[in-house]
C-alpha cells in the first residue's frame with residue numbers, strides 16, 4: 441500500500457468546532473493502563489485502532505500522552521532520558537489504544553538495553569495491523585535528526601502512516617518555531633508517503649492539544665449509541 445492510499449483511507453480533519461468537541465469528549469473519557477510489553481509477543485489482543493507515540497528519548501512522548509488525556513501521571517514522564525523502557529498500552533474508552541514507546545537515540549543507555557528496546561519497538565511497528573498512526577515526536581528546538589530520518593524511512597517501508605508532532609513549543613522563540621515547522625514539513629514532503637500535516641504542541645502550555653485530540657478522534661471507533 442502506498443502512502444497516498446493510506447491517506448485516502450482516512451478522514452481528513454477540517455478543524456471544525458464539531459471535530460474539536462468530538463476530540464474533547466473522547467479524551468475526557470476514562471483511560472486505563474492495560475499492560476507493559478517487554479517482549480515482542482507481549483502485546484494485548486485487541487482489534488481497537490491504535491496510535492503509537494514514538495520519538496527520541498526525552499522528546500516528550502509520555503508528557504504528550506498525559507496532556508492529551510488530561511492526566512498528569514498516567515504515563516511516567518521524567519527528566520531522566522530513557523524513562524519508558526517498555527511498550528505501555530492505554531485503553532481510551534474502549535475506542536482507541538494509546539501506546540507509549542521507549543525513546544531512541546539515548547547515547548548513555550547501555551548498548552544491550554538499546555538493542556532490546558529498538559528490537560521491541562521495530563517488531564511492534566512492523567507487525568501491528570490495527571496501528572492506525574504513529575505520532576513521531578520531534579523536539580521543536582532541535583528539528584529532525586538522523587535517527588528520526590531512519591525511523592521515517594523504516595515507517596515508509598512498512599507502509600505505516602505517521603504524523604510528525606513538534607513538541608515543547610513553549611520553549612523556542614516564535615520565529616524559531618515557525619522555521620522548524622517549515623523545515624520539517626518541507627523534508628516530510630520528500631518522503632514517498634503523503635502524511636498528515638505537522639502538528640505543533642506543548643504539554644506545558646496546552647498549545648495544539650485540542651487540535652490533536654480532534655485529529656485522533658477521527659481514527660477512533662465511534663462512541664456506542666445511547
Ligand SMILES: Nc1nc2c(ncn2[C@@H]2O[C@H](COP(=O)(O)OP(=O)(O)OP(=O)(O)O)[C@@H](O)[C@H]2O)c(=O)[nH]1
Nearest residue numbers: 497498499500501502503517518522523524543643
Ligand atoms: N517545557 C516543556 N517541557 C516538556 C514538554 N513535554 C515534556 N517536557 C519535559 O521533557 C522531559 C521529558 O519528558 P517525557 O515525557 O518523559 O519524555 P519521553 O519522550 O517520554 O522520554 P523517554 O521515555 O525517556 O523516551 C520532562 O522533564 C518533561 O517535563 C513541553 O511541552 N514543554
Ligand SMILES: [Mg+2]
Nearest residue numbers: 501502523524
Ligand atoms: Mg517516556
